[in-house]
Amino acid sequence: MELRPELVSDPVDGYTALRQEGPLVRVTLPGTQTPVWFATRYEDVKALMHDPRFVRDHRKLPGTNIPNLGEEMLAAYGLPLEYTEYLTSLVVLDGPEHARLRGKVVRAFAMRRINALRPSIERLADALVAELAGRDRFDLMADFAYPLANKAVCDLIGVDEGDQEQMCDWIRQYVSGESPEEIVAGLEGVVGYTKNLVKRRRDAPNGDLVSGMIADPDHTTEAEMIAMIFLLINTGHTPPVLFLSSALLTLMDHPDQLARLRSEPELLDNAIQELLRYTTPVTIGATAYATEDLEFAGVAVHRGEAVTYGLLAADHDPDRFEGPARLDITRTQGSGEPHLAFGGGAHYCLGAALAVMQAEISLDRLLLRRDSLRLAVGRDELEYACWPGEGNHLVRLPVRI
Numbered sequence: 277m278e279l280r281p282e283l284v285s286d287p288v289d290g291y292t293a294l295r296q297e298g299p300l301v302r303v304t305l306p307g308t309q310t311p312v313w314f315a316t317r318y319e320d321v322k323a324l325m326h327d328p329r330f331v332r333d334h335r336k337l338p339g340t341n342i343p344n345l346g347e348e349m350l351a352a353y354g355l356p357l358e359y360t361e362y363l364t365s366l367v368v369l370d371g372p373e374h375a376r377l378r379g380k381v382v383r384a385f386a387m388r389r390i391n392a393l394r395p396s397i398e399r400l401a402d403a404l405v406a407e408l409a410g411r412d413r414f415d416l417m418a419d420f421a422y423p424l425a426n427k428a429v430c431d432l433i434g435v436d437e438g439d440q441e442q443m444c445d446w447i448r449q450y451v452s453g454e455s456p457e458e459i460v461a462g463l464e465g466v467v468g469y470t471k472n473l474v475k476r477r478r479d480a481p482n483g484d485l486v487s488g489m490i491a492d493p494d495h496t497t498e499a500e501m502i503a504m505i506f507l508l509i510n511t512g513h514t515p516p517v518l519f520l521s522s523a524l525l526t527l528m529d530h531p532d533q534l535a536r537l538r539s540e541p542e543l544l545d546n547a548i549q550e551l552l553r554y555t556t557p558v559t560i561g562a563t564a565y566a567t568e569d570l571e572f573a574g575v576a577v578h579r580g581e582a583v584t585y586g587l588l589a590a591d592h593d594p595d596r597f598e599g600p601a602r603l604d605i606t607r608t609q610g611s612g613e614p615h616l617a618f619g620g621g622a623h624y625c626l627g628a629a630l631a632v633m634q635a636e637i638s639l640d641r642l643l644l645r646r647d648s649l650r651l652a653v654g655r656d657e658l659e660y661a662c663w664p665g666e667g668n669h670l671v672r673l674p675v676r677i
């Protein structure tokens with residue numbers, strides 16, 4: 277079965293039929309051809325995230341007929357395969373190799389370090405809102421969410437202040453480029469800058485994340501550092517921007533919930549968790565491959581077959597969340613078993629705390645301290661683009677305040 281982009285991005289009706297069909301359903305993801313086993317039920321998705329019989333690193337499975345979905349997605353974007361090197365980082369590694377690399381940056385994401393970023397993110401959010409309030413209309417993604425996410429992740433990594441705007445332009449070009457040339461130019465911009473940054477920090481370390489990786493006694497290769505920084509820059513922008521825009525839209529679509537949040541702002545943290553469950557911007561997880569012929573939830577999976585899971589699907593599973601199609605900002609997620617918007621297991625989102633902090637600052641400034649945020653176009657005029665392997669994503673969010 278071919279997963280259409282509209283289905284992948286539809287939290288309410290998209291996955292009901294698939295969930296009923298079975299624990300694993302054979303599908304092709306939007307824009308790709310390699311068949312993949314797809315899990316949509318909450319318990320199965322969680323089990324897959326922890327199942328060591330599946331690996332993400334395709335190189336661990338030598339064999340002539342084993343399809344490489346990762347390479348197919350690169351090709352779908354028009355990216356030459358030589359760029360795989362820059363994209364080979366945490367998300368596609370397993371076991372000790374993954375743990376070794378993750379250990380090199382995990383300290384930068386400690387709560388204390390994230391909290392230290394708060395004042396500068398707040399200052400930027402205030403300045404942006406003050407400036408944008410004077411405009412007739414603006415794009416909430418390009419003019420607010422991107423600059424904010426960019427500031428947060430660039431400060432976290434150690435991108436010099438004077439270079440941060442350029443970094444934002446490159447990553448937007450990479451994420452939203454309309455031709456392979458544009459996408460490659462964005463990627464090369466980030467990679468070229470990163471190589472230079474590593475060289476500068478080698479000569480003069482300053483205690484930032486890059487200096488930390490260089491100083492690590494367990495040697496990090498140049499390629500590992502570049503791929504890691506590229507991953508952090510990419511994940512530091514795309515999901516937070518998508519989440520903020522879809523969270524705002526969702527609240528605008530649910531005026532009763534928005535009114536409740538305004539009258540009880542102490543619900544904001546809980547509302548963010550519910551919005552994460554409800555809109556889950558990373559709709560589909562990474563691909564893994566079966567290392568042996570095996571049985572998963574009663575389904576026979578052969579060595580080398582690709583498996584992935586629907587995070588949005590799991591977060592709308594009625595067996596786990598009562599009335600999942602209902603947005604309820606007072607919903608309790610249940611301790612230890614929350615929504616899966618940040619994934620789970622060894623690959624749990626490194627930037628979850630940073631993302632929540634950004635959302636909290638943004639929703640507070642945009643929706644709670646003022647009540648004037650409105651769409652500047654009709655709800656049905658919003659534009660979406662389909663990303664290979666992922667589905668539809670909002671391209672811009674024209675609003676006024």
Ligand code: HEM
Pocket residue numbers: 366367368378429507508509511512513515516519556557558560561562587616617618619620622623624625626627628630631632
């Ligand atoms: C609302 C915003 C965000 C959402 C919903 C989100 C979601 C996710 C999900 C679902 C995964 C796991 C994917 C999988 O295993 O298949 C993930 C991994 C990751 N995220 Fe996030 N993310 C967000 C923001 C961020 C931010 C701000 C950063 C910071 C730079 C970040 C960095 C990462 C990294 C590095 C990984 C890979 C971890 C690993 O493989 O060990 N994310 N994220």
